[in-house]
Amino acid sequence: MRYPHERLAANPHDRIAEHRTDDAWLAERWADPHTRVLVVSGTRIRPRDGRIDWVGPAEAPDGLRVLLGEHHGHAYFAVVVDAALSKAAQGEWTPLRGLLPYLAGEGAADVAPLVFHALGLAEWLFVTRYCPRCADPLHPRRSGHELVCGNGHTQFPRTDPAVIMIVTSGEPGSADERCLLGRQAVWPAGRYSTLAGFCEPGETLEDAVRREVREEVGVRVGAVDYFGNQPWPLPASLMLGFVAHAETTEVTVDEDEIEEARWFTRAEMREQAEAGTLVLPGGVSISRSLVEHWYGGPLPGQW
Incomplete structure (x- = not known):
């Protein structure tokens, strides 16, 4: 089974780091009309006609040229310009979270690693003065x-490691097995997701999973199995996915990050997702992949 989040990293570009200081090579590629450029204002880009807008070098404004790499035989750059440009026309310029629907399709997902690379660097350049x-x-x-x-x-x-996990209880694969999802108070009614949090200094990823689950919902976790990962430059994270096996099931939410957390069987999850009373994470997120991995297949509805 190919999971939803894998579409955003299925065909990564060659970052060709050896050419980042090669002025002659950079000039030659910039002169090539087949080179593609993504214009970034601060940390936002401007989609056009429902797609990510890559332009030729002749159309790109002046700014900091960032070499992204090569993809399908062509060079790709980002040009980072002043954030004032996007502030002056906020409705036209979009941050990365708002761009995810543009990257969800099969064709658009092909350039997702390039967009993540560009906006991740733009965010770092914007805040690191x-x-x-x-x-x-x-x-x-x-x-x-x-x-x-x-x-x-x-x-x-810098990239900050963050753990994201689906917590399970019961005999794996049985009808009685359950998974634990939580929701924040600011979310619309019915929206639930996997738990997540940042790894602290001197902490293993597995211990970060155990600590975050205990802090957020009061459940003690034993075994922790690695699932996969997803770049998530919002602003600079690498989401590392895990399946966490609960040793206790009583839920006590922290009432800070988590307003409510509930256990779901597969039957309950399917029934409520079909009814629209349970709204699951978006289709390109590793959170969605974790849920569908546990469930055993696709589910209806998403954020």
């Missing part, structure tokens, strides 16, 4: 993949 060691201004190099200050301190893009 001063050296954390000496507070001097930072300047880009290596085609936007490094920042350096006047004192020679180099900064690199």
Whole structure:
């Protein structure tokens, strides 16, 4: 079974890091009309006609050129321009979360890794202005993949590991097996999702799963099995998916991040999803993949 989140990483580009400082190669590719460019204003891009808008180099505005790599024989760049451009026309420029529907289709999903790469770097460049060691201004190099200050301190893009898990209880595969989903108070009625949280310093991923589940819903987890992962530059995360096997089932929500958490059998999940009283995560998220992995197939409805 191919899971929904895998569509966004099925055909990654070659990042060709060896060319990030090759000025002659970069100039040659920029002069090629077949090269594709994504214009990013701050951390937003502007879709056109229901699709991600890649332009030729001649159409791209001035800005920081970021080499993304090669894909299907062509070079891909992002040009990062001032955030004021998107602020002046907010309705036309969209952050990454709003772009996910544009990336869900089979054809559009082919460029999703390029979009994630571009917006992940744009977010890092947008928020990383001063050296954390000496507070001097930072300047880009290596085609936007490094920042350096006047004192020679180099900064690199960071990715924060986050765990996301479906918690199960009961004999695996049995009719009585249940999974645990939670909801936040700000979500519309009926919306539930898997639990998630960030890994803390000095913590293994498995222990992060156990801690987050205990903190959010009061359930103690024993065995933790790795499922898969998904880049999630919102703003700079790598979502690492797990199946967590519960040792206790009493639920006590923290009433901070989680308003309510419920156990569902497969029959209950199917019935409520069909009725629309249970609304499950979106189709391209690893959260959706975890739910369908546990359920054993596709389910109706999504955020």
